[in-house]
Amino acid sequence: MTKRGDSKNRTEEGRRILLGHIKGKGLRWTKQRDAVLAAFLKANAHLSAEELYGLARKCCPDVGFATVYRCMNLFVEAGIAKERRFNDERVRYEPNVMAEHHDHLICLKCGVISEFEDERIEKLQELIASAKGFKVKHHRMELYGLCNKCDDS
Amino acid sequence: MTKRGDSKNRTEEGRRILLGHIKGKGLRWTKQRDAVLAAFLKANAHLSAEELYGLARKCCPDVGFATVYRCMNLFVEAGIAKERRFNDERVRYEPNVMAEHHDHLICLKCGVISEFEDERIEKLQELIASAKGFKVKHHRMELYGLCNKCDDS
DNA sequence: CTTACTGCAAAATCTTTGCATACAC
DNA sequence: GTGTATGCAAAGATTTTGCAGTAAG
Numbered sequence: 329m330t331k332r333g334d335s336k337n338r339t340e341e342g343r344r345i346l347l348g349h350i351k352g353k354g355l356r357w358t359k360q361r362d363a364v365l366a367a368f369l370k371a372n373a374h375l376s377a378e379e380l381y382g383l384a385r386k387c388c389p390d391v392g393f394a395t396v397y398r399c400m401n402l403f404v405e406a407g408i409a410k411e412r413r414f415n416d417e418r419v420r421y422e423p424n425v426m427a428e429h430h431d432h433l434i435c436l437k438c439g440v441i442s443e444f445e446d447e448r449i450e451k452l453q454e455l456i457a458s459a460k461g462f463k464v465k466h467h468r469m470e471l472y473g474l475c476n477k478c479d480d481s
Numbered sequence: 482m483t484k485r486g487d488s489k490n491r492t493e494e495g496r497r498i499l500l501g502h503i504k505g506k507g508l509r510w511t512k513q514r515d516a517v518l519a520a521f522l523k524a525n526a527h528l529s530a531e532e533l534y535g536l537a538r539k540c541c542p543d544v545g546f547a548t549v550y551r552c553m554n555l556f557v558e559a560g561i562a563k564e565r566r567f568n569d570e571r572v573r574y575e576p577n578v579m580a581e582h583h584d585h586l587i588c589l590k591c592g593v594i595s596e597f598e599d600e601r602i603e604k605l606q607e608l609i610a611s612a613k614g615f616k617v618k619h620h621r622m623e624l625y626g627l628c629n630k631c632d633d634s
Numbered sequence: 635c636t637t638a639c640t641g642c643a644a645a646a647t648c649t650t651t652g653c654a655t656a657c658a659c
Numbered sequence: 660g661t662g663t664a665t666g667c668a669a670a671g672a673t674t675t676t677g678c679a680g681t682a683a684g
Binding site for chain 2: 664
């Protein structure tokens, strides 16, 4: 069992949080939202809107592109998704359920995205920022390079 | 005098490098390229294509938008400019002449972009990456927060 | 029944490209 | 002269929005 919890737990927790957000705001639960949510949480990856559109349509063919975007914006608002943009490409969405803060390693060849967390980095950032009179709210740290597999070949 | 050299030196060096690149490839030196280059190097900031367009037109009114983009792509190719995209906004260009590697602090309120360099960060990155079997090629580290001025108000 | 949600297509935004003309070399 | 560079407008790519119909509560 990973730090993040298994896929089943995450999916249940994600649905619970989203339902709370929806009820609290007088919004509605629809089969499209369910399809996009399921695709999003099951994958546990950094998917683009296009990829989510493809996945969601597998179980609910009448999902439109706009709905995927509207869903993802809703999920971000509800706190269960985070937007990421690596390598200046399109936005990708990352599940934010039962997840700790982390940064990313991106393989330039195969595109695999790996996550890491390092307390020393967090502390150094505070140090550097305060030396410049900045108060850090959030940060972004991405390491681009070659993963084990791609470096060999 | 800063680490980066003063604006005059940087401009001369940038022009020298670009001219070398242009001659080497059989390209041509035009007044538009000169105008965009001058605007870009004089500002020494993180400007968008739109901002560069505005500046370049001041001394050369017949510069088009497409030319600004074409120029900036050429400058990146020649190695005198770097593309940056903060906060998922549009691309901004940063002079890369007589400049050391550095990372950025971005104020969320006033948008000011400050640069910093820290050897400890670089070393930690290598450490973290190699623990994951990654070989780092480049990285991106951005701290978002409030600068001195904006935190007070 | 009320009004939020949807799909579609059109718009917005940023960047690149095609084309005929202008101009370095 | 030859071929690169330019401006313009049109096309691309990604994301958002307007609208009339659909459906959740």
